[in-house]
Amino acid sequence: MNASTTARGPRTARTPWNRKNPYRARLVDNRILNGEGSTKEVRHYALDLGDSGIEYDPGDGLGVHPVNHPALVDAVLDRLGVAPDSVLDGFERPLADLLTHSVELHTATADFAEFAASLPCDGTFRELVRSPDFASWAWGRDVLDVLEAVDGPVDPAAAVAALTPLKHRTYSIASSPLVHPGRIHLTATTVRRRDTRMRSGACSAYLADRVGNDGAAGVFLVKNKSFRLPEPDVPIVMIGAGTGIAPFRAFLQHRRAQGASGAAWLVFGERHREHDFLYRDELDEFLRDGTVDRLDTAFSRDGSGNEKTYVQHVLRAHGHDLAQWIDRGAHMYVCGSIAMGAAVDAALRHALAEHRGLSPDDATEVVAELRSTKRYARDVY
Numbered sequence: 425m426n427a428s429t430t431a432r433g434p435r436t437a438r439t440p441w442n443r444k445n446p447y448r449a450r451l452v453d454n455r456i457l458n459g460e461g462s463t464k465e466v467r468h469y470a471l472d473l474g475d476s477g478i479e480y481d482p483g484d485g486l487g488v489h490p491v492n493h494p495a496l497v498d499a500v501l502d503r504l505g506v507a508p509d510s511v512l513d514g515f516e517r518p519l520a521d522l523l524t525h526s527v528e529l530h531t532a533t534a535d536f537a538e539f540a541a542s543l544p545c546d547g548t549f550r551e552l553v554r555s556p557d558f559a560s561w562a563w564g565r566d567v568l569d570v571l572e573a574v575d576g577p578v579d580p581a582a583a584v585a586a587l588t589p590l591k592h593r594t595y596s597i598a599s600s601p602l603v604h605p606g607r608i609h610l611t612a613t614t615v616r617r618r619d620t621r622m623r624s625g626a627c628s629a630y631l632a633d634r635v636g637n638d639g640a641a642g643v644f645l646v647k648n649k650s651f652r653l654p655e656p657d658v659p660i661v662m663i664g665a666g667t668g669i670a671p672f673r674a675f676l677q678h679r680r681a682q683g684a685s686g687a688a689w690l691v692f693g694e695r696h697r698e699h700d701f702l703y704r705d706e707l708d709e710f711l712r713d714g715t716v717d718r719l720d721t722a723f724s725r726d727g728s729g730n731e732k733t734y735v736q737h738v739l740r741a742h743g744h745d746l747a748q749w750i751d752r753g754a755h756m757y758v759c760g761s762i763a764m765g766a767a768v769d770a771a772l773r774h775a776l777a778e779h780r781g782l783s784p785d786d787a788t789e790v791v792a793e794l795r796s797t798k799r800y801a802r803d804v805y
């Protein structure tokens with residue numbers, strides 16, 4: 425245990441690092457976790473906290489400042505018909521610098537789409553922007569897609585003024601400070617898609633491909649006090665799909681380092697066992713040494729039929745055990761997509777209704793009580 429940690433974890437110290445003033449953390453590990461043949465790209469990262477003084481607890485997240493892709497910056501400059509080093513009226517910096525570091529380009533925001541729809545453009549685009557279908561159209565699209573809907577030239581200063589400020593992205597921390605003092609591990613899916621051109625996520629593709637060039641990324645701690653391990657003797661049930669495994673890797677590292685006596689049950693879901701069983705060796709080791717008492721998996725694309733098995737199906741199949749773990753005082757944690765979080769919530773209510781003989785309303789009330797007493801925490805995105 426290092427000097428700055430206590431038996432329960434590190435003390436929380438105030439640091440000067442925040443959203444507006446991120447710490448430049450060196451990226452010291454960057455590797456793909458999926459096996460060959462996977463349709464996904466999930467990476468493991470390690471960042472060195474150096475002399476930042478940043479101290480975290482398992483369950484916390486890390487804010488990362490993205491840097492926009494140079495090819496997208498160039499394409500937007502090209503569409504606006506301005507040179508990279510030009511400084512527009514009302515802006516103090518060269519345009520390329522501004523577009524690279526300060527505004528959202530990889531996401532098609534509603535504000536920017538509204539701006540585009542106010543210009544001469546395709547009528548169906550204008551309708552789309554004002555319709556409830558806009559969000560699904562925007563998913564996977566960027567600012568260049570929006571600009572392509574506009575007919576003719578676009579006033580660069582007006583366009584830049586309509587862009588939204590570049591936001592940090594949050595990632596769940598995948599390591600324990602007891603095991604990796606001074607380091608933070610992350611587990612992140614790289615968002616990228618090629619069709620007519622390459623589209624990528626601002627932050628995930630920056631971490632995957634380009635931090636290497638600078639060697640460091642701007643980061644700050646995002647505390648999550650509602651996603652905390654209980655006392656070491658309290659049982660825990662962890663349900664995670666995909667990168668939702670991240671905080672549970674942190675939890676398990678921490679519990680092993682604490683010599684925790686509380687039982688642990690992990691339910692993990694992904695696409696294929698062969699390619700996508702993230703941290704498989706480590707999870708096997710946790711199982712062997714008793715840090716995890718029970719590991720259930722759901723690999724949705726492994727079945728031969730149309731029926732896909734997700735983590736919520738595993739929970740439904742083992743509803744009796746789940747109700748028993750809850751009766752034994754287990755704390756429950758869910759991490760992964762918002763849709764998965766909702767499905768797990770329904771499975772939990774179903775398990776309680778069926779195995780405790782409760783009405784649906786009473787089961788909902790028990791779940792609400794688990795949440796209010798901090799025995800059921802969700803980190804979904």
Ligand SMILES: Cc1cc2nc3c(=O)[nH]c(=O)nc-3n(C[C@H](O)[C@H](O)[C@H](O)COP(=O)(O)OP(=O)(O)OC[C@H]3O[C@@H](n4cnc5c(N)ncnc54)[C@H](O)[C@@H]3O)c2cc1C
Nearest residue numbers: 530563564565593594595596612613625626627628667805
């Ligand atoms: C509390 C919290 C914890 C999180 N923890 C993790 C984590 O541990 N690991 C992790 O990988 N992510 C995590 N995320 C999600 C993460 O913050 C980013 O949203 C994600 O990495 C995408 O950001 P990006 O900058 O790469 O893509 P963006 O630049 O935001 O998006 C680019 C384009 O891709 C689309 N897009 C965005 N996400 C996806 C996607 N998943 N698949 C396909 N298209 C997409 C967008 O609509 C947009 O058009 C977490 C989010 C929250 C709020």
